[in-house]
Amino acid sequence: MISLSKLVKTFQTRDGQVTAVDHIDLKIDKGEIFGVIGYSGAGKSTLIRLLNMLETPSSGDVVVAGKNMNKLKKKELREARQEIGMIFQHFNLLWSRTVRENIAFPLEIKGVPKEERMKKVDELIRLVGLDGRGESYPSQLSGGQKQRVGIARALANNPKVLLCDEATSALDPKTTDSILDLLVDINEKLGLTIVLITHEMHVIRKICHRVAVMENGTIVEQGNVLDVFRRPQQEMTKEFVKQVTEPEETKEAIKHLFEQDGISHVLQLTFVGGEAEKPLITNLIRSFNITVNIMQGKISQTQNGSYGSLFISVDGELSEIERAIEFIHKQKVEVEVIHSESNRLNHDLVLS
């Protein structure tokens, strides 16, 4: 659906040339939700604006829905843009228009007759869950509702691609989730390809199928969200993954517990993919003569499976614990001994 090749964008500033996007090659498939994550200044805003030519590339090609965007004439470009919806961090609604009029705006641009326009607007209002707010002005809406208007407006011309520019960054966590649910819903219902940029790993985790990590204008890592979560290669990716898998205080909290009596061995189990749903702990207790105590855990749902970590303390015969660890390994759950009274257990783990 989208393919970028050798895409470069440089800006001329007072301090010399800045390369915001540096030779990026990227393919995004039809119907997928593709996330680009990076800190501010990584070039992701420029990248997403290159997709609909809000920024013109310095060199390289942008192909969206079979059209080479950087080779189109003005009029052709305007028509091509009508097939690419876009939503923004600050919504960018027209405050002089009501919700209905805002959603009708792209239809007016395209020259859709009034009657048809009104029908389509009603449909979209229902789709994004804004029934009864059609005659309100944007200033009377909450942030989440404004973004819903933005989404409805972006969908008005039945686009093939939806670009989301930090669409949830100005929203609170609960509203963020409801907007993300709406995006997934739209993706499934309409088979829309969604490209989103964000600095929040939570967003990637929750709705993306694939992710690319950007730094200094280049993509340093990309792949299935689950794979990236499982084996983050780059330092930066690891930082992002930590945002959602490990609450910052985890290690501290666990360490504090080590001091308590009766805690001899602490294991960190890392679940990736479907295994998170298997009754692992039950099996452990049933099959081995050990006691298991869950200390802390966090399991996150991604679009292609669950990911998370669980901290458990185990007690029992050392040999029994070793067998239990081996059993966990066989369940394709990664296990790490993070605290043990016995040196042997730590050594064994290194060997396995």
Added chain:
Amino acid sequence: MSQIVLTTTWFFPNVNWDNIWNATKETLYMTSVSLLLTFIFGIMLGLILFLTDRGNLWENKIIQGVTAAFVNVFRSIPFIILIVLLIPFTTFIVGSMFGPSAALPSLVIGAAPFYARMVQIALREIDKGVIEASKSMGASNMQIIFKVLLPESMPALISAITVTAIALVGFTAMAGVIGAGGLGDLAFRHGFQRSNNEVTFVATVVVLLIVFIMQIIGDRLTNILDKR
């Protein structure tokens, strides 16, 4: 009969109300016609100033420079001098240099550049993101101007035209001095030159009334249009 009743009254015995009424009509005529033309030309000039600026839809240094120079020059010339300066131009356009219509060209040329600067400021206040969003939807430049820029800045454009309107009332009074008629002319010839203070006073009150009413209308309109 009615003429006599209107002409003199017990409270300002030295004021000829027919003259006041005629002068008021002339002032209103000059103000409203020049206001309408100022609104149109001012918005056109303001749009050019805004759109040809750096990073905008029609970025063009030359047109920007020429327009800005024109606006600055005509905004800086004191109005009373501008009228005299424009006499040949006025005679060419209107065919005469006397009467309310003859004041119109200089009124518009004096006020439109002033208004254009305020239009430019109003347009700059529009969130760049909204223009970007419109572009992303495939809007043409004309659609952006008429469906985004003007509607979104309308409250500011209206409050700016209110300020301009009040300045225009002042300009019409000055135009009166060189024979355009109106309340300024009346106050100058009948009030000042014939030392009839009552006429000056009444003319002042009428001008103030006109200004207040315009201000109220402008404020109302701005409030109605502003949905922010």
